[in-house]
Amino acid sequence: MKKWLRECITTHVECQQLQSSDGGLRASASGPRRLLHLSGSTDAPQVRLEQNSGSGALLDYAALSYCWGGDQAVKLKDKLVDSWTRGIRYEEFPKTIRDAMWMTMALGLEYLWVDALCIIQDSEQDKAEQISRMAEIYEQAYVTISAARATAAPEGFLHSRYMPGERGFRMPFTCEDGRTSAVVLWQGREPDAWEPLDKRSWCLQESILSPRVLEFGTHNVRLRCARSRADEAQLQCDGWVGHSKTFAQLGMTQPLVSSIDWQSLGEPYKFVQAWQMLVSHYTRRGLGWYQDKLLAISAIARKMSRMTTGNNKRYIAGLWAEHLGEMLLWHPNHGPDAKERARRHETYVAPSWSWASCSGEIDFWYGSGMHLLEFVGCEVRTAIPGDEFSAVVGxxxxxxxxxxxxxxxxxxxxxxxxxxxxxxxxxxxxxxxxxxxxxxxxxxxxxxxxxxxxxxxxxxxxxxxxxxxxxxxxxxxxxxxxxxxxxxxxxxxxxxxxxxxxxxxxxxxxx
Incomplete structure (x- = not known):
């Protein structure tokens, strides 16, 4: 995995172009407000919370993308900040966090960012400020460790990948060094068998915005980067083959999950298409708190706005003012394949004209393309005044x-x-x-x-x-x-x- 990352950073032209297209974001960045500093050995890491002053060079850090699976037993609270800067007992953390710490150190990195441990969870102000910086946090990470196979934080992701009960045949095999191992012939997973992480709304933007994602899946470890997102055949992986015809036939490759063609967003049609497809896919994922409906996609919206600077695109509660003719024609999926019945949220999340005001899966109706309406004006009040990507209050x-x-x-x-x-x-x-x-x-x-x-x-x-x-x-x-x-x-x-x-x-x- 260290070799994969080194090759990506030093030889992949596509990855270097993506980095440069962000306008030197990493070079001018200050990094997350807080990071976990890891020292000692991988067997017994010493962990402490480190406050980032924002001065000096950006530190190389890993970010973790994972399923909470409910409320977290260990999370940062305001009263713990001072004591955590002195040290945190490694044994207290759930298995997924401990696995992420082990992997971070094994990759030669000293810093790890985890949302539950680096954002003060009982401070609405800190959560709002850090969520507004989510795009930067994942974009600036050296690598994102994706615990794709774990349904909850206590599970971990560094255990055996062989799943008992799946239809396969194990053949004995002797390695070059004399060790006895096996080659497994496997029929394949069921169609539409997403990883647990692929069902979580928050993790969509983490996957899309990260320059490199080291994904620990049910049957393989894969490195997703700009090169592999453009060409699945370039995907680095171990374990089960990740880009075979079987995987493609079963829909195991999900280009939308991991990629947006940022360079094409200057074209209005491509911009509208990208956002509509994004919303459609996003609303098919689970969301623990429906109040986060707009927040969990806001980092992608923020980057889309930044990548089209000069085109005067205004973000209004999940829609784009310049493309209202297409954006307003959303509708819930009432079909038999819908996993959730559409309903209006009881607590205010978004105005009625925004898709975010409805639960369930959202699709868009593609009309004639001839707009007859005139956009007179829009007033959107947000939790952070002046930040159009923060939570909407009216x-x-x-x-x-x-x-x-x-x-x-x-x-x-x-x-x-x-x-x-x-x-x-x-x-x-x-x-x-x-x-x-x-x-x-x-x-x-x-x-x-x-x-x-x-x-x-x-x-x-x-x-x-x-x-x-x-x-x-x-x-x-x-x-x-x-x-x-x-x-x-x-x-x-x-x-x-x-x-x-x-x-x-x-x-x-x-x-």
Whole structure:
């Protein structure tokens, strides 16, 4: 593994280009605010918390990407900072942390960054500040150690890779030095058998942002870097072959999980496509605290913004203002393959027009590409004032576009989405059903609250693209309820269309 890392740093042109494209980020960086300093031997490491002053050269450190698996028995708290700077008993740490410390020292490094041990967990201010620097922390790491195979911190990841019960055949084999070993013929894992870490939302950005990821998987150890992300055949690995046809057929290579083509983001189409695919994949992962919905992807958003400096891209609660025509056309996956039923979060996470306001898997509807709406303005209040990538505490979006009023009714409808329970739109003036397809964000009252319509309630269709509109209803609470709307779904116009005179240019405010 040391050889792999050395070759990556000294010979990989792709990795050197990625480093230089970040504008010398590592050379000008100050590093994480805190690191674990490791000394002594790998058998009995001496561990202490070291405060980083930010002056001097950036230290070489490893970062750990792992599944918490619930609350941590050992984590940094405000009252422990002083005592930990003097030393921490190695035996107190869970197995995954101890394995990471052993591997860090075995690789010849003295410093390790672990979120639970380097961020003060009972300080909302420290958590907000350090989460805002997450992109830098993983980008600046010498290597990220990925405990991909462990479902929880107590499991560890440096144990035997052979899994009893899997269908394989073990053949005796004598090594060159005379030791007896074996060659194992293996049928392969089940389709879509992701590693435990691949199911965790926070770990997506850790995988994407790290320049080098040493991944300890169920059946092999792999080094992911810019070269291997561009060409899976260049992947360095031991154990089971990591780039065979079997792995490709079973979907074991996940380019999105480990890579974004940063150089192409200057092209609007590529930027939109990258973000939509990212959100779609991200929302299929598990998230321990739904309040972290936007935070756990914010580091990637921050880097995407930095890589497109000069294009004036504004990040607004999980969307990009310059591409609202595409960004607003998200919808939950209500299909039979969805692992989680869509619902609106009870505690405020994001405005109704943001995909982050819904739980479950999110997809995007690809419309005509012809935008008719005018972005008037947006106000987003964040936990850290002036930091658009921090947690959202309130937001409102003002648009000007063609709108049409209709009534929500049950007992008909159909086609795309069909509203979940026979909901359809009724045009009172024309005395007929509005021709088109309706997809509501939530399908039942229990999971929708304010965002569920009542029978015969008036809604507004706000055109986003030539055939696609947001379905809005008046907000029921707040001083401005009469003129403020919440999103409840999306609508696609049918082949017969609607009377053009039924649409009028108006301004709408959505919260």
């Amino acid at each position: 937001a409102r979006l003002e648009l000007k576009t063609l709108v049409m009023r209709a009534r929500m009714r049950k007992g008909g409808g159909g086609g795309w989405g069909d509203g979940g329970d026979g909901w359809f739109l009724w045009d009172e003036e024309a005395g007929e059903e509005v021709n088109g397809s309706l997809m509501l964000d939530v399908e039942d009252e229990e999971s929708g609250g304010e965002f569920v319509c009542e029978r015969d309630e008036e809604v507004v269709l706000a055109l986003v693209q030539t055939q696609d509109a947001l379905v809005l209803k008046k907000r029921k609470k707040g001083e401005e309820a009469a003129s403020v709307y919440v999103r409840i779904g999306i609508y696609r116009e049918g082949p017969r269309g609607t009377d053009p005179d039924r649409w009028a240019m108006e301004g709408v405010v959505i919260v």
